[in-house]
Amino acid sequence: MSTTKSAELVKHAELEYPTRLTKSLESFAALREGYITDARDRLIEYGLWAKALSEANSHIAVDEEEIRAAADAYEEVANYLASNLSWPLKSISIMTQGSVSTKTLIRSPNGSEKFDIDAVCKIDISHIEADDPMSFFESIGQALKELEAQAKRRCWYIPFTGQRFYLEFTPSIPLNTITAQTLSSMAPRYSASRYEETALAVVDTPTKSWKTSNSAGMSKWVNDTAERRLIRSIVMEAYANDRAVASVAPVPDQTVEITDTLRVAIRLFKRHRDMCARRGVIDAATKPISVIIVTLLTSCYEGLADLGRSFEHPIELLDELATLMPHLVLKLDGKYRVDNPTVEGENFAEKWNDDDGERYKSFMTWTNALSADLQTILALKDPSAISRRVREVFGIPAPTGGGNGLTTIQPPAPRATPASRGLA
Amino acid sequence: MSLDLSFLCEEFPELQLSALHRGGGVTAYQLWLPSFQDGREFKWAELRLPKGFPEYGKAFIQLSPDSVLRIPHLDRAGVLCIEGDPGPGLGYSPEDRIKFVLHGYMEQFLKPWLNGDLDGDFENEALNYWAIEVAKSRSNTDAVRGVWTVDSPPTKARVRSGLLLIPNRVIIAADEKLRITNRLVQSMGPAAKQRVRVLVADIPISHAFTPSTWPRSMSDLERILQGRLPSGEYSRLQHSRSRRGRGIYRVVLLRNTEVAFAYLLPGGPPTVLDVYRGKKASPSLHKPLPLMTSRLDPDWTVGRDQHPEISGRQAKHVLVLGCGALGSPVVDHIAKAGVGRISVVDADTMSSANIGRHLLGADSIGQNKVDAIAQRINSAYPATEVTPYAMSTADWLKKNTLVDVDVVIDLTGEPDVRVQIEQVRLSYPRPLLIGWMEPYVAAAHACMLAAGHKWLKGAQDPLSCLEAVVWPNEVIRQEPGCSSRFQSYTAAAAEHAVALVAECALEMIDNSVAVTFDSTVRSWVRGQRFLDKHWPGLTHKEWAKAACVHDGLILNRQFP
Incomplete structure (x- = not known):
């Protein structure tokens, strides 16, 4: 073996x-x-x-339904991007990454908090000329402006007011489409691995440089395993x-x-x-x-x-x-x-x-x-x-349900406006 | 009383009509319960009518004791705290009031609880539930009754020393290295006659605890201590002994900027309490004792975390000249506002004639005003340190300079003092506030001068020119502190002047770094009705005539 x-x-x-x-x-x-x-x-x-x-x-x-709602939202983001960027639609692809794509997304202990949907936006660099990482990152942010996107370390954070989730949107380019020279300058340690074909370059804003990432490979590895x-x-x-x-x-x-x-x-x-x-x-x-x-x-x-x-x-x-x-x-x-x-x-x-x-x-x-x-x-x-x-x-609450047969009692007349308190 | 509730039978079959009698004249009616999912159950629920209902008191719902701290919106006794009976006197019949209670129980409590809609509610009012937990565990022989914090939560967990104050049995979670600790100890006086060193594990937390997440046993606490404290600190906490080789009190403080939870750990020395004719020792705890905490840090006591300027004020040193009817309450206000150091200069002693309008009262007669003021403020407001100087301004200026003073406030009303300050400000340019009141407090003025701006116009003191009312000679004007007669006015009338001056003082203190503000005069001017009440034929000066038709008006002018 x-x-x-x-x-x-x-x-x-x-x-x-x-x-x-x-x-x-x-x-x-x-x-x-x-x-x-x-x-x-x-x-x-x-x-x-x-x-x-x-x-x-x-x-x-x-549950799937909540994730589907999020999927609709990131498709909306894709459309925004396509219409706001001058790059051809076929060069842009968006997919979930992280716990959503491995089906291991969990709720926060306080159910009212939002959960995050990680999405990665892949731009095929062979179709575009954005070789400078920061201007590439900024142009994505500019295209997402109407969605109130905020820049984070490697992604754009989109709050989605009123939804149960927020989106973290990582601009990236496929690693196999960039020049060997750029590759060696960005990741001297990089060498071929099992999931080479899905490897990406993302922008690390603090260092203003490209960094390797392989979230799709990671998801595939978890799902295969x-x-x-x-x-x-x-x-x-x-x-x-x-x-x-x-x-x-x-x-x-x-x-x-x-x-x-x-x-x-x-x-x-x-x-x-x-x-x-x-x-x-x-x-x-x-x-x-x-x-x-x-x-x-x-x-x-x-x-x-x-x-x-x-x-x-x-x-x-x-x-x-x-x-x-x-x-x-x-x-x-x-x-x-x-x-x-x-x-x-x-x-x-x-x-x-x-x-x-x-x-x-x-x-x-x-x-x-x-x-x-x-x-x-x-x-x-x-x-x-x-x-x-x-x-x-x-930290799981007790199971719910069991109150179906309970009566509904009507309150008497509409209540008088309660007296409000003065500041004392 | 028991009511005939049969009218509710059809609409609300859950209600049992036979009245049960509970302690204190309470009448109770049992409510049928639905079948519960595992973990949602409680033993019973009752509609309860207090003694004297419906004329007195409000109807309420009470749940069995097993539900307390398991189910939100219940107080320590199991009484449901949601909107219910509007109470007597609002025109509702007793029957309608009961319907409100039952409706609230059903729609705002029972159904949402069974659906899980109330599950997050413990976190919203975490400290209310913590208070129940603390009250449940409390006893008369507890070595510690509460923990006071005086600084912000640390970024990393650490062990620090603190002080247990006896006989008050309060722990200050800081040692004397922080000035505020000393001020608190001093302010407690005989309640803090003994100080015992304790160890405090001060651990930052990210979320408020709820009954399902707060530590419930020593092993829960042990897990936190071991997980969070650096190992050296952890073993120090485990093995510390007092100088006499006995165990010492140890407290775990878990907090963030919003909430704080504390426990006294088992294993401290026995509690010794003064009892009738002697002392009584109780053995130390065998399990952790939950404790309430109070924040005594200036950000909280002064501004309830709403005023970021407080940290700036804490670093300021303000010199206040004059501690009379205007000066004493102004000092009190700027202390309450969190100014770190105030030096107060006044040679006067408190007399019976002052009582009606001074901050101090009969208990201070014969004392130096400044000493009594300092004592009062130093013990009441730990954020501020008042230093008293029982001497004239001239004497103070002989012994001190303005080198470490940020703002000068002259509330003496004395022309001589104004000249002396003018002189010293030539060497030490500092912002200066001159505040005074006109007779009857018909007007009051706060003149705010920037650091480089002079008060005197040549040899001329501009004070009278700045006033609002034309005073006939018959109105005897005596500067306070001089001799026989004083203008009569009430403390209430003077309070307007106090508020005006105190607000201006705080503006200057907050802006004292910006030396280039425009010098201005802000004036409080009463209207014609007020003038007529005090002296026939009084008139306003031209600039102040806007106030005539009002009861009072605040006007701003450039300092000429």
Whole structure:
């Protein structure tokens, strides 16, 4: 078997002998020690936790309808651009990036806050002459002026007043269309990688220069990896064939079930990180950034798949991912490394190396809290106790509904205008 | 009383008609509850009518204790705090008032709660819910009753020392390195006769806590302390001992610019309280004690965070000459406005004749006015430090210069003082405000002179020329502080002058850096009706005639 980089990362992590969260939990004894042998019975047992985690996952996932509304909005942006720029329409293409394109977008803990839709606007530079990065960036901003776009580090922020989301719009050019000279000046470390064809150059406004980026490659990597099966087929069949078992029946209307374990893990772990920041356990300014969580989990999942590992249930896999994740951060030559697998030479943990260890400490504090909290969930066996604990840990409100039969009482006459208060 | 509520039966079948009697003469009617989703339940809800209803009190809804801090919009007793009974006296029948209550309960509370529409509401009024949590845990033997902060939240979590003040049992989350700490300690007097050093973990937070996110146990707090504090600071907090080798009080302060939450950690020394004939010691806590916090920093106490100019005022030193009926309340106002240092010069002592219109009262008779003013302001407003000089302006000028003074305010009314200040401003050009009142406070003037502008016109003092009313000789004009007779006026009439001068003073203090402002005179002038009431035949000077038809008018002029 050829060893991939992800497989090596997993093997490296395993050298530190991390212990599974469920290793010494009494609640898991029957599964762990094999007292339950029947596949279906084992499934029912795992289902205790899967059901509650699945409910949490559906609560935090942003539903398709909201994303479609956003899709309409960025198409609107594309039209704006096309009509306001002098470049031909065929040279402009717009696509989502980040958590929207990997289906791992989550809600903020306070439901009223906006979520962000990342979009990247790709301009084929062979059709245009904008070789100067800043004038290229500014011309996009100029074209978006009517949408109240504000310049940020590498993108234009569009607030979309009245909508549940905002848009971050990154102007870019395909990397493979620019001259070798420009390429070598902008990214000396760049070399071919697995997702070379989607690599882009974006404008880094503080340094007024081009920087490489490969958000499409990143999304493709996550989506490709998520398709790989790590759950043994016997369990999958039991899922598919035995819907009568209520406790393991998939929740209807759910776009991604917990069998989609990589995405579920990404969503739940990101949410847990957000809750840790809300609880003051980690500093919001140094909390682990999403792309690091996504990269570590996807590398871990990919590595396990490359090594031919299999798991009998998504819960077991989640346990493994949470256990291994902190050990996938490399420290080479005294520097922390979380490499972007789609752009050679980009280290997502770059900032960890010059902040007196604050971000690394935040990361470790968070992963420790995550493990401890997951253990408190997995240590329970009563279904309603599990649900309550899952809701506490991930900051999920109680399920809604149940008030349908309530009467509607009419208020008496319209109320008199209440007396207003004077300033005292 | 119990009402016949059967008229509601059809419209509102949830209401149980049999009245139940609760403590304090309250009548209660049970409400049927719907089936709840897991986590949305509460044990009971009642419509309650207080004793004396409908003539007195308002009907309300009360929920079972298990719902408090789990469900928003409930007070500590479980009473629903939403719009309901409009109360007696507004023309509603008792039946209509009850319908309002039930309508509010159903439409603004129960249905939205079941739908999840109230889930974010804890965060909107976080500190109200925190107050419930604090009240639930409070006892008479608590070592600490509250935490006062005196500065902005830090950008990074840290451990600092603070002071526990006994017998007040308040912790100031800063040590004496900050001047304001000393001022607060002094202002508390006997309530702070003992000071005990404490450790404060001062940790910035990004969001207000809610009942579901605030720390509920020592292990929750431990997680925050370990996660946020640099490791050296963390172990200092864990292992600190007092000089006598005992444990010391430790507080965790979690805050941002909007909200603050505090806990006293277990493991401090026992609480010793003065009780009848002696002292009583209570053992230290076994779990963290939630505490309320108060902000005593000038941005809050002076301007409730609405006035960015306060940080500038805090750095200013203002010299006020004269501490009489005009000077004393003006000093009080500029102290309230957050001026950092005020030096007050006045040789006078408080006498019984002053009481009617001075800031001070009978309790200060015989004291130097400036000493009593300083004592009063220094203990009331921690943002300001008043230094008293019980001497004449001439004496003060012999011993001091204007080198560190930003603005001079002359409220003596004395021609000699104006000449002395004119002299010293030749060497130290400073903005100068001269403020005075005309007889009966028929007018008052604030003359604002820029740093380089002179007051005297040659040898001529322009004060009388600037006045608003033509005063006949019969109106005896005595400068305050001189001799026998004073013009009669009320403190209320003088308050207009005080407000005029204090506003002008603050304008000058805020702009004192800009030395080139135009010198102006701002005047408060009462109308003809006011003049006629005090002396027959009084008339306004030409420039002030605009005020005639009004009760009073503020006019601005260029300083000639």
